[in-house]
Amino acid sequence: MKSTTKYYENNLAFAKSLDTKDPLRQYREQFHLPVQADGTAHVYLCGNSLGLQPKSTRGAIEQEFQDWEKYGVEGHVHAKNPWMPYHEFLNEAMATVVGAKPIEVVVMNTLSVNLHLMMVSFYQPTATRNKILIEYDAFPSDKYAVASQIEFHGYDPKDCLIELKAREGEDCLRMEDIEKVIAEQGQEIALVMLGNTNYYTGQFFDMKQITAWGHAQGCMVGFDCAHGAGNVNLDLHDSGADFAVWCSYKYLNSGPGSLGGCFVHERHAHDKKRPRFAGWWGHNKETRFGMRDGFDPIPGAEAWQLSNPPILSMAAIWASLKIFVEAGMPQLRKKAIQLTGYLEFLVDEIKDERIKIITPREASQRGSQLSIQVKDADKKLFERITKAGVIADWREPDVIRVAPVALYNSYEDVYRFAEILKQELKND
Numbered sequence: 001m002k003s004t005t006k007y008y009e010n011n012l013a014f015a016k017s018l019d020t021k022d023p024l025r026q027y028r029e030q031f032h033l034p035v036q037a038d039g040t041a042h043v044y045l046c047g048n049s050l051g052l053q054p055k056s057t058r059g060a061i062e063q064e065f066q067d068w069e070k071y072g073v074e075g076h077v078h079a080k081n082p083w084m085p086y087h088e089f090l091n092e093a094m095a096t097v098v099g100a101k102p103i104e105v106v107v108m109n110t111l112s113v114n115l116h117l118m119m120v121s122f123y124q125p126t127a128t129r130n131k132i133l134i135e136y137d138a139f140p141s142d143k144y145a146v147a148s149q150i151e152f153h154g155y156d157p158k159d160c161l162i163e164l165k166a167r168e169g170e171d172c173l174r175m176e177d178i179e180k181v182i183a184e185q186g187q188e189i190a191l192v193m194l195g196n197t198n199y200y201t202g203q204f205f206d207m208k209q210i211t212a213w214g215h216a217q218g219c220m221v222g223f224d225c226a227h228g229a230g231n232v233n234l235d236l237h238d239s240g241a242d243f244a245v246w247c248s249y250k251y252l253n254s255g256p257g258s259l260g261g262c263f264v265h266e267r268h269a270h271d272k273k274r275p276r277f278a279g280w281w282g283h284n285k286e287t288r289f290g291m292r293d294g295f296d297p298i299p300g301a302e303a304w305q306l307s308n309p310p311i312l313s314m315a316a317i318w319a320s321l322k323i324f325v326e327a328g329m330p331q332l333r334k335k336a337i338q339l340t341g342y343l344e345f346l347v348d349e350i351k352d353e354r355i356k357i358i359t360p361r362e363a364s365q366r367g368s369q370l371s372i373q374v375k376d377a378d379k380k381l382f383e384r385i386t387k388a389g390v391i392a393d394w395r396e397p398d399v400i401r402v403a404p405v406a407l408y409n410s411y412e413d414v415y416r417f418a419e420i421l422k423q424e425l426k427n428d
């Protein structure tokens with residue numbers, strides 16, 4: 001779907017009129033917006049890095065403090081939300097947000113840890129099939145993770161890591177190029193592991209299509225959905241991917257360093273033979289406290305849990321997920337498309353030859369992020385924008401990433417950002 005640029009107007013009154021008509025506008029009130037020294041709110045466009053705090057989070061954590069105070073160890077059973085099955089309360093809501101079945105989803109660990117645990121199970125290199133396919137500009141942690149897994153199995157990343165690079169002069173990957181690499185080298189690829197939404201360009205990939213190409217060649221297929229969860233409709237079950245991992249502190253607003261999510265497709269739910277690193281929390285709940293039996297995995301993603309989880313972090317995640325379930329991912333996505341479209345329109349209106357949006361122009365190929373390249377700019381431009389009240393993100397050498405988030409950003413935020421960018425470009 002192309003954004004309907006004719007529909008937008010470049011003035012504050014129009015931005016405000018869109019806010020008035022926005023059916024999700026009341027959600028902004030449910031978040032703490034960071035304030036500047038003079039007491040006015042920042043234009044916060046950094047939800048792709050750290051999502052804002054829902055006002056309900058503090059109370060949710062407070063509840064666990066109270067129950068710990070009141071019950072001690074018995075809170076595992078007697079807390080208002082008993083700690084023993086606590087992660088189960090979240091799994092259903094998380095499954096809704098990422099488009100999966102509850103048996104396919106678990107909240108545990110953090111993203112890079114989960115990525116390793118998934119590769120232990122789904123990267124099983126052999127003499128003839130030992131490669132991993134990843135994007136050249138994947139998030140550094142993902143690249144370290146895949147390279148170290150290759151080395152762990154006794155192979156050399158120089159031989160076994162295939163990196164997908166955009167064509168000369170282009171910023172984003174072309175689907176046909178991904179198809180070609182998988183078609184030509186698929187028989188040697190053990191694992192296709194891509195970011196579903198690239199953190200740098202904001203490009204959102206068709207996971208179902210990539211999974212189909214990978215599976216046709218006998219590869220396992222996994223996705224890093226750090227920039228997808230809570231941002232786009234992931235439809236993880238339908239995608240057919242073998243696994244996916246994500247964090248909850250970006251679009252999912254669960255607080256710095258909060259736990260991550262993990263998806264394992266239903267087709268692997270009852271496979272007890274698949275290698276994995278095991279811990280007691282993944283063991284059959286009926287006999288977990290017997291502590292004598294051999295490992296008997298819980299059917300589904302829960303089997304990959306190692307430890308009993310940190311309840312305080314889970315409380316924050318649950319508080320946030322309730323907002324997502326109430327607002328609905330389809331509604332949030334609908335607003336995100338409009339809001340990002342408006343941002344795109346306004347950035348184009350600046351009509352400065354130095355700036356270029358490197359994120360795809362098609363709404364179906366991006367989420368709530370635009371990556372704006374400013375040729376020959378240095379970080380001073382970004383620092384001035386920050387000083388003028390914007391919180392966004394600078395990526396070397398010359399890219400400003402801005403993420404208007406449907407839950408708490410307004411059309412006015414987007415308008416104010418574009419005005420500030422225009423002004424600071426003039427001052428350059």
Ligand SMILES: *Cc1c(COP(=O)(O)O)cnc(C)c1O
Nearest residue numbers: 110111112139141199224226247
């Ligand atoms: C944010 C992000 C990470 C961060 O990993 P953590 O383990 O949560 O620190 C990893 N990969 C991608 C693609 C990310 O966007």
